[in-house]
Amino acid sequence: MATIEQWLEALLHFCEEIPQHKDQLNQLDSAIGDGDHGSNMTRGVQAVKDKLDTSSYSELTDLFKDIGMTLVSKVGGASGPLYGSAFISMAKTATESSDPTALMAAGLEGIKKRGRAEPGEKTMIDVWQPLVDKLHAGQLTQEAVSEAFQNTKEMKASKGRASYLGDRSIGHLDPGAQSSAYLFDCLMKAGVLNE
Amino acid sequence: MNKQAALLLVSHVEGIAEGLKELLIQVATDVTIITAGGLDDGSVGTSFDRISAAITDCESNTIWCFYDLGSAKMNLEIAAETTDKEVMILDAAFVEGAYTAASLLQAEVKLDEIMQQLSPLMVKN
Ligand SMILES: Nc1ncnc2c1ncn2[C@@H]1O[C@H](COP(=O)(O)OP(=O)(O)O)[C@@H](O)[C@H]1O
Ligand SMILES: [Mg+2]
Numbered sequence: 558m559a560t561i562e563q564w565l566e567a568l569l570h571f572c573e574e575i576p577q578h579k580d581q582l583n584q585l586d587s588a589i590g591d592g593d594h595g596s597n598m599t600r601g602v603q604a605v606k607d608k609l610d611t612s613s614y615s616e617l618t619d620l621f622k623d624i625g626m627t628l629v630s631k632v633g634g635a636s637g638p639l640y641g642s643a644f645i646s647m648a649k650t651a652t653e654s655s656d657p658t659a660l661m662a663a664g665l666e667g668i669k670k671r672g673r674a675e676p677g678e679k680t681m682i683d684v685w686q687p688l689v690d691k692l693h694a695g696q697l698t699q700e701a702v703s704e705a706f707q708n709t710k711e712m713k714a715s716k717g718r719a720s721y722l723g724d725r726s727i728g729h730l731d732p733g734a735q736s737s738a739y740l741f742d743c744l745m746k747a748g749v750l751n752e
Numbered sequence: 753m754n755k756q757a758a759l760l761l762v763s764h765v766e767g768i769a770e771g772l773k774e775l776l777i778q779v780a781t782d783v784t785i786i787t788a789g790g791l792d793d794g795s796v797g798t799s800f801d802r803i804s805a806a807i808t809d810c811e812s813n814t815i816w817c818f819y820d821l822g823s824a825k826m827n828l829e830i831a832a833e834t835t836d837k838e839v840m841i842l843d844a845a846f847v848e849g850a851y852t853a854a855s856l857l858q859a860e861v862k863l864d865e866i867m868q869q870l871s872p873l874m875v876k877n
Contacts, residue, residue, distance in 0.1 A: 591796075593796075593797075597797070629800045629827075629830055630799075630800055630801050633791050633795075633797035633798070633799060634797055634823055635822065635823030635826060637800065637823075637827070638800065638823065638826035638827050638829070638830055639826065641800075641830070642826075642830070671826050671829065671830075672822075672826065716822075717822065717823075718821070718822075718823075
């Protein structure tokens with residue numbers, strides 16, 4: 558089972574990874590949204606990094622709660638309440654379980670409850686849902702992460718800003734799916750989630 | 753002041769929230785209307801902190817909220833879950849819905865009746 562140090566390593570890595578891909582995430586969002594997903598997430602993870610750098614954690618639930626509340630406060634776009642709800646939901650589950658699969662499943666439920674999206678609507682759910690399914694089956698791989706992300710390309714958006722484009726949203730990758738793919742990558746690299 | 757409920761207008765753009773308030777005040781001088789528009793630095797977005805502060809600072813314990821796009825609703829929901837006040841989020845057309853509520857609150861129409869008048873304006877899912 559992953560240690561809190563591994564979670565911290567993964568999440569700090571995510572906080573470094575997002576700003577490096579800020580322009581790419583903004584570009585993806587320009588095609589089907591308002592072009593700010595990279596800027597929003599960068600603002601959020603920088604605040605998370607400041608919080609983590611000045612705190613120490615012995616319980617996963619406290620770590621997730623701080624990350625969730627910081628993202629809710631700082632991100633500024635739809636992804637703020639969505640990622641925030643994921644981590645707040647993980648914080649609740651962490652009081653009972655430290656199983657990474659159960660925690661990621663709780664994160665997914667948090668996003669679904671907040672955004673009311675289902676798989677196939679071209680959102681970050683389209684990364685979270687198939688990958689949580691893979692985790693349950695013990696089959697999470699790097700390829701599965703990129704496949705889930707790539708699959709958003711042909712979907713028609715029916716939630717979020719991109720939904721206003723209707724059919725015009727088809728043929729573009731979803732920015733929130735990309736940032737979620739980075740999160741899963743970081744969790745795998747740190748060994749929180751096993752290949 | 754109408755004591756039944758206050759109105760909270762949440763928009764991604766400060767000018768939209770303030771502009772709508774300006775429109776409503778014309779017909780609802782006795783209704784408390786508060787806003788949470790844009791981000792702290794004046795840029796476009798919705799801020800949980802601004803919404804939350806508006807709810808906390810509001811003199812009324814019952815607050816009816818109207819919003820522009822979906823992400824404003826998500827922040828409103830989290831704010832509603834983290835306050836003891838009675839916060840109602842209305843999925844009505846932003847301008848028409850808030851205008852209807854403001855006019856009827858000014859006329860001291862009861863809340864459930866206002867709710868009925870709003871139902872054909874519920875355009876968000
Ligand atoms: N209702 C929803 N459920 C799940 N994910 C959503 C929803 N709405 C938007 N998203 C995700 O949020 C991303 C956009 O985030 P961002 O650009 O930061 O916010 P905004 O759309 O407010 O500008 C989308 O690419 C999508 O993955
Ligand atoms: Mg955006």
